[in-house]
Amino acid sequence: MDCGGYNKGKVNPGQEPKMSVSLAVAANNPHSAPPTAMASMPWSSETRDGPDRNGVVLHFVPERQIYAEGDEARSFYKVVSGVVRTCRFLNDGRRQIDAFHMAGEVFGFEAGATHEMAAEAVSECTVIAYRQRGLEAMVSGDGRMGRWFFSHVMTCLTLAREHSLLLSRGSAAQKIAAFLQEIANREGNDSRIDLPMSRQDIADYLGLTIETVSRTLSQLDRDGIIALPSARKVVLNDRRALRTLSGS
Amino acid sequence: MDCGGYNKGKVNPGQEPKMSVSLAVAANNPHSAPPTAMASMPWSSETRDGPDRNGVVLHFVPERQIYAEGDEARSFYKVVSGVVRTCRFLNDGRRQIDAFHMAGEVFGFEAGATHEMAAEAVSECTVIAYRQRGLEAMVSGDGRMGRWFFSHVMTCLTLAREHSLLLSRGSAAQKIAAFLQEIANREGNDSRIDLPMSRQDIADYLGLTIETVSRTLSQLDRDGIIALPSARKVVLNDRRALRTLSGS
DNA sequence: CGAATACTTGATGAGACTCAAGCGCCGTGG
DNA sequence: CCACGGCGCTTGAGTCTCATCAAGTATTCG
Numbered sequence: 288m289d290c291g292g293y294n295k296g297k298v299n300p301g302q303e304p305k306m307s308v309s310l311a312v313a314a315n316n317p318h319s320a321p322p323t324a325m326a327s328m329p330w331s332s333e334t335r336d337g338p339d340r341n342g343v344v345l346h347f348v349p350e351r352q353i354y355a356e357g358d359e360a361r362s363f364y365k366v367v368s369g370v371v372r373t374c375r376f377l378n379d380g381r382r383q384i385d386a387f388h389m390a391g392e393v394f395g396f397e398a399g400a401t402h403e404m405a406a407e408a409v410s411e412c413t414v415i416a417y418r419q420r421g422l423e424a425m426v427s428g429d430g431r432m433g434r435w436f437f438s439h440v441m442t443c444l445t446l447a448r449e450h451s452l453l454l455s456r457g458s459a460a461q462k463i464a465a466f467l468q469e470i471a472n473r474e475g476n477d478s479r480i481d482l483p484m485s486r487q488d489i490a491d492y493l494g495l496t497i498e499t500v501s502r503t504l505s506q507l508d509r510d511g512i513i514a515l516p517s518a519r520k521v522v523l524n525d526r527r528a529l530r531t532l533s534g535s
Numbered sequence: 536m537d538c539g540g541y542n543k544g545k546v547n548p549g550q551e552p553k554m555s556v557s558l559a560v561a562a563n564n565p566h567s568a569p570p571t572a573m574a575s576m577p578w579s580s581e582t583r584d585g586p587d588r589n590g591v592v593l594h595f596v597p598e599r600q601i602y603a604e605g606d607e608a609r610s611f612y613k614v615v616s617g618v619v620r621t622c623r624f625l626n627d628g629r630r631q632i633d634a635f636h637m638a639g640e641v642f643g644f645e646a647g648a649t650h651e652m653a654a655e656a657v658s659e660c661t662v663i664a665y666r667q668r669g670l671e672a673m674v675s676g677d678g679r680m681g682r683w684f685f686s687h688v689m690t691c692l693t694l695a696r697e698h699s700l701l702l703s704r705g706s707a708a709q710k711i712a713a714f715l716q717e718i719a720n721r722e723g724n725d726s727r728i729d730l731p732m733s734r735q736d737i738a739d740y741l742g743l744t745i746e747t748v749s750r751t752l753s754q755l756d757r758d759g760i761i762a763l764p765s766a767r768k769v770v771l772n773d774r775r776a777l778r779t780l781s782g783s
Numbered sequence: 784c785g786a787a788t789a790c791t792t793g794a795t796g797a798g799a800c801t802c803a804a805g806c807g808c809c810g811t812g813g
Numbered sequence: 814c815c816a817c818g819g820c821g822c823t824t825g826a827g828t829c830t831c832a833t834c835a836a837g838t839a840t841t842c843g
Contacts, residue, residue, distance in 0.1 A: 812815105
């Protein structure tokens with residue numbers, strides 16, 4: 288790959304999706320209940336009444352594209368297990384990852400007719416697809432759904448602004464520190480983190496290069512703030528120091 | 536100011552607002568009709584039925600705070616004339632400007648009980664304040680309002696993501712080029728731009744320093760891509776070059 | 784075991800930040 | 814009318830962080 292590994296998501300371009308399809312019977316999957324406050328999608332509290340009905344379960348292998356930027360937005364999705372990334376490709380070849388979506392979270396929800404971003408499987412993962420019914424149906428109708436969608440979008444907005452803040456934050460160390468805490472919160476606030484994504488993914492999420500991500504993690508390790516038992520495992524030894532670094 | 540000019544927004548901290556208040560009679564102000572596509576807040580098309588009724592007109596002098604981060608979100612606002620910025624202050628003293636709001640645009644709309652950001656007058660400006668009626672009233676009720684609010688929030692989300700992209704974009708020149716085009720679009724797509732905001736504002740919006748903003752503008756001037764008849768006026772001589780720079 | 788892939792580490796350079804000084808505009812006051 | 818000071822903006826010199834280029838190591842999978 289001569290483009291610096293940025294297009295890892297574009298695997299098997301001409302190939303049909305490798306995914307199995309089955310009708311969902313609204314399995315109230317334990318994974319759908321986010322363990323902590325950070326997984327603050329209001330989904331969990333309304334799962335029984337929400338769009339768990341009539342969904343289609345899909346499986347994706349790592350790096351598999353779920354939909355592309357510009358695709359017709361026929362569905363939105365809920366993550367059952369695994370991790371999904373939503374991202375855009377800039378015309379200079381860079382990739383910008385907008386968000387990582389973990390179990391229980393919803394992505395791919397659009398106001399317009401097409402998806403503004405691409406969605407790709409980060410790890411082996413299972414999602415449920417729901418038919419988009421358009422803005423009309425969202426807002427009017429029951430009112431319950433309307434409230435949920437509205438709340439969902441407002442949460443997305445808050446998260447997007449949080450991400451902006453992260454991107455504008457000065458140093459690589461600050462970004463990495465903030466990122467680690469974000470992941471820790473979303474994984475249940477344990478000090479022992481499993482990173483589901485590659486260094487490249489982290490880099491594209493934080494607006495850094497893969498080398499800087501690696502170096503910064505190594506430095507935090509040397510400083511004793513974190514430990515790296517393996518590449519994809521991180522132990523947060525000194526969360527106070529991390530908080531200070533990231534600017535609380 | 537020993538904090539590098541970052542807290543310019545916090546003027547007259549202990550002082551009462553210098554603003555005149557009067558009841559709005561839903562003046563269908565010509566300024567409220569955004570001239571181009573970029574001013575894409577769906578307000579304009581529904582102004583007559585939207586919250587122009589029952590608003591309170593407020594005037595603010597430049598740098599005057601309209602509300603602070605964490606203030607109770609009793610109202611949201613529509614800009615009648617002038618420019619407003621919404622921003623956050625980081626605990627390291629930096630300021631992050633989330634957005635500039637021009638005539639006809641709405642800001643300060645929150646799902647929660649408090650404002651997530653502060654709002655400040657960039658220039659002399661007039662806004663109309665509307666009582667927040669809570670999520671319930673937004674969504675249910677007429678349905679017309681619901682659609683509007685929903686659409687509004689989705690637009691905000693798209694803009695926030697666009698801003699993320701801008702922040703993650705590599706070079707200062709790219710950021711400045713993109714910024715100039717954004718302003719041009721919102722001011723009516725003329726090649727002659729009036730910048731309502733200071734260099735510091737631009738810097739805090741783009742995640743740069745005031746010196747880099749100034750230097751980059753000077754460089755674009757020297758390259759003949761823009762002209763700077765005065766500090767707050769910019770002429771876009773070569774919009775094709777600008778587009779190329781910013782990455783289309 | 785070998786090859787591919789992911790990650791780490793090193794050396795170097797470009798670009799942005801920092802500190803510092805100078806310029807230009809504008810309002811104030813003599 | 815001009816002198817002065819304040820403020821916003823510009824410009825310069827030096828430093829430092831991060832991107833780039835280039836190996837080298839570890840891990841996984843056939």
